[in-house]
Ligand SMILES: Nc1ncnc2c1ncn2[C@@H]1O[C@H](COP(=O)(O)OP(=O)(O)OP(=O)(O)O)[C@@H](O)[C@H]1O
């Protein structure tokens with residue numbers, strides 16, 4: 068469960084006096100998510116989400132994340148909108164943590180997405196990429212090559228506890244990615260964590276995207292690779308070509324992918340798999356037993372990484388042979 072920081076009713080009521088949200092009628096911690104503490108607030112008006120930002124979110128980045136949600140919502144993407152306080156600020160403090168209130172997005176995330184949902188996700192991802200153009204603030208991706216190296220240094224010594232041989236394998240993978248990472252692909256604001264639990268649906272219709280707290284400036288195609296990893300593999304570790312095809316087609320309906328972007332998919336997917344492997348590995352090794360959070364399995368992403376290593380053509384992701392390399 069992701070409620071790292073508890074709040075008292077008195078502190079919450081005092082915090083809410085700075086917002087024009089009506090009277091608080093109830094609140095509860097939300098069990099899902101692993102990064103921040105989230106609460107659902109009911110007031111005499113609309114339901115709201117209160118987020119307290121935790122360890123992996125830098126306070127200095129919050130104006131980027133909250134400003135981005137405002138920008139995207141104003142440019143046609145369905146996503147939560149941060150509420151300003153009476154002094155105009157989007158960010159406050161509660162229980163010693165930076166805190167913000169955002170609008171509640173209707174819908175549910177899909178436990179078992181199908182190909183038609185992957186198509187919707189592809190479209191929504193491209194819509195976000197297009198909507199993000201013109202957003203003035205910049206945030207380099209802290210979880211790209213340099214960040215991976217830093218994370219790896221913190222876990223490498225204990226990696227073989229998780230699977231023998233991992234230390235050598237990941238060290239070699241990092242060296243490969245350093246040598247082959249693309250230098251010049253179309254880039255802009257990416258979501259960088261568009262997993263099923265961050266995409267809401269009402270029935271089969273996508274109702275919106277949430278959780279922009281890893282958003283940053285990076286290659287658009289890297290975001291596509293993140294989604295292929297997060298949406299198009301089955302529980303048994305196999306890649307679902309139909310889902311991959313649907314996701315890529317949905318994306319390309321809204322924003323074309325260039326030949327360079329398509330050619331780079333396998334290496335970007337390797338990097339993306341390594342990124343989630345490393346954050347999961349770090350959490351696996353450091354989260355204290357008994358913490359109220361469900362740890363995610365790093366080995367799921369190791370399997371994906373190995374799959375991408377064996378790719379020789381982007382046709383294998385579901386791109387039509389006439390446009391794939
Ligand atoms: N704007 C919103 N509208 C409705 N529900 C929301 C909203 N924001 C968050 N939630 C709820 O809170 C849960 C956790 O939110 P979120 O994914 O932002 O947390 P996180 O800790 O950053 O998670 P993650 O592990 O995905 O990084 C969501 O699964 C959803 O149930």
Ligand SMILES: N[C@@H](CCO)C(=O)O
Pocket residue numbers: 101102260262343346347363
């Ligand atoms: N989506 C991430 C967790 C949040 O960063 C994962 O599944 O590892």
